[in-house]
Amino acid sequence: MVASLHWSAQFMAALVSSQTMLVPAPDVPPQDDWVRVDGPRALATLEEIPTKRAGYRTPEDVAGLRQAEEMVADRLIALGYEPQFQDVERPPRIALTTPPDAPTPRNIWVDLPGEGDHALEWLVVMAHLDAVVGSPGADDNGTGVVALLELAANLRERPRERSLRLLFTTLEEVGLQGARAHCVEWLEPKVEAGQMRIYGGISLDLLGYYSDEPGSQRSPLLPIDGVEQPDRGDFLALVGIRRHQAFTQDFSRFMREAEPDAPVVVIDMFVVPPPDILRSDHAEFLIRGWPGAMLTDTANFRNPHYHKPTDTVETIDRERFVRAIGQIVGATDAMLNPSRAKRVPAPSESDDTAGH
Numbered sequence: 001m002v003a004s005l006h007w008s009a010q011f012m013a014a015l016v017s018s019q020t021m022l023v024p025a026p027d028v029p030p031q032d033d034w035v036r037v038d039g040p041r042a043l044a045t046l047e048e049i050p051t052k053r054a055g056y057r058t059p060e061d062v063a064g065l066r067q068a069e070e071m072v073a074d075r076l077i078a079l080g081y082e083p084q085f086q087d088v089e090r091p092p093r094i095a096l097t098t099p100p101d102a103p104t105p106r107n108i109w110v111d112l113p114g115e116g117d118h119a120l121e122w123l124v125v126m127a128h129l130d131a132v133v134g135s136p137g138a139d140d141n142g143t144g145v146v147a148l149l150e151l152a153a154n155l156r157e158r159p160r161e162r163s164l165r166l167l168f169t170t171l172e173e174v175g176l177q178g179a180r181a182h183c184v185e186w187l188e189p190k191v192e193a194g195q196m197r198i199y200g201g202i203s204l205d206l207l208g209y210y211s212d213e214p215g216s217q218r219s220p221l222l223p224i225d226g227v228e229q230p231d232r233g234d235f236l237a238l239v240g241i242r243r244h245q246a247f248t249q250d251f252s253r254f255m256r257e258a259e260p261d262a263p264v265v266v267i268d269m270f271v272v273p274p275p276d277i278l279r280s281d282h283a284e285f286l287i288r289g290w291p292g293a294m295l296t297d298t299a300n301f302r303n304p305h306y307h308k309p310t311d312t313v314e315t316i317d318r319e320r321f322v323r324a325i326g327q328i329v330g331a332t333d334a335m336l337n338p339s340r341a342k343r344v345p346a347p348s349e350s351d352d353t354a355g356h
Contacts, residue, residue: 001140001205001299002173002279003132003307034158035258035329037150039322045075046146046208047313051136053129055105055171056094061133062102065170068129068145069106072168075149079156081110088170088181105130105170107178112155114163114336121162121199123335124187125151125328126179126281128172128205131311138313139303141172144204147325154329155336162199162336169281172205179203179281183288199335200247200291203282207295207324208316209303210234218301233302235263236295236324239277241270244291251293251331258330262323268293295328 048071050064076083086107090098108129113119127144131137148166155164169178190196210233211217217233238255240248248268255264270277273286277294285292297303305311334340 001296001306002176003300035154035326035333037154037322037326037329039318041153042146042150042322042325043313043318045149046138046142046316049137049142049145051131051138051312053131053137054133054173055130056090056098056102056174057133059099059102062099065105065130066103069108069168069170072108072129072145072149076108076110076152079152081152081156083108083110086178086182086185088178090171091174091177094174105178107167107169107182109165109167109182110152112160112164112166114160116161118161118338119163120195121197122165123162123199123332124165124167124201124285125332126167126169126201126203128169128178128203128281130170130173132173132307134309135307135311136309136313138311138316139206139208139297140299140306140311141205142313143206143208143316143321147204147207147328150325151329151332155333158333158336160336161338164332164336172281176281176284179284183284188288198285198288198290200244200293201282201285202251202292202332203280203294204328205280205294206297206299206303206306207236207328208318208321209297209305210317210320211302216302217298230265233298235265236327237265237267237298238293238295240266240268240282240291240293241273241277241286242268243271244268244286244293247291248293251335254331254334255327257334259323259327262320262327264327 050067052060053064053068054061055065073083087104088107125148127148128141129145148168152166167182171177191198212232212234215231217231238248238252245268248266252264252266280294282292282294300306305315
């Protein structure tokens with residue numbers, strides 16, 4: 001996740017006033033029996049991801065990113081996929097500090113086409129491969145990469161009405177370069193040609209750090225009378241905007257159905273997204289008018305190791321991380337099959353302006 005400037009008061013006011021958050025989930029059925037997240041495999045993969053993979057500046061970071069790409073591609077091939085690749089040029093500000101013989105970073109993706117009337121509707125689930133210089137990037141974003149690989153393992157044989165792209169982006173930490181290039185070169189042309197409709201994009205960005213300690217979830221807001229702000233970092237946050245609220249509400253509901261005991265906070269009340277929720281690859285969807293959301297453990301507002309040398313696998317809450325993967329698998333499958341679930345109605349135009 002791109003480094004934060006700070007969270008605005010508007011952002012946090014929406015967070016504490018949107019009471020889709022931290023409300024006890026209704027009685028829901030247990031996770032579908034078909035979901036088979038391989039916890040030991042997921043955790044072993046997390047440990048194998050190179051700990052230097054910024055993709056620029058040092059030879060080790062350049063080689064590490066290429067090794068991470070090759071690891072992901074090999075895992076996808078072993079699962080029976082034929083991964084596709086897209087070169088992504090480094091922006092000048094980092095190209096000048098990169099060894100001249102460095103290989104070009106690449107996006108990697110696989111497609112799972114749908115069948116039927118919804119096959120042209122594409123859900124894109126993304127996770128960035130790179131890390132910042134000087135950080136091993138276990139939470140940011142090894143956890144997202146592992147979750148995306150488990151999606152590939154669990155969903156390959158599942159029936160689908162909508163189509164799914166699993167996209168491993170590159171150079172997210174230096175300005176969302178991979179996601180932007182993919183939208184410009186691959187998605188926009190197909191949308192304009194009528195060959196694809198973007199159902200939505202979800203960025204998986206930091207999924208593994210949790211704390212039950214009071215005060216472990218920070219907020220820059222001053223106390224608000226009558227409003228209890230969450231102060232324990234025991235949840236995942238799903239962040240979007242009001243225009244695409246049906247998308248975020250559906251995904252959060254399906255997450256709760258997949259794992260009823262795992263809290264999900266929904267932050268989707270913004271009419272205009274403040275800058276701090278545009279810190280991950282989903283932002284490239286939002287700026288094009290496509291539904292986009294970020295699923296995160298809130299990064300620097302919880303994890304003291306964010307963008308530091310201490311962001312190591314030892315800091316990951318392994319049990320809750322694996323549980324989160326199960327939530328994501330179950331929710332993604334449900335989003336791909338609209339005939340099996342009712343959507344939450346989108347807010348009306350009058351709703352969008354009420355109270356603002």
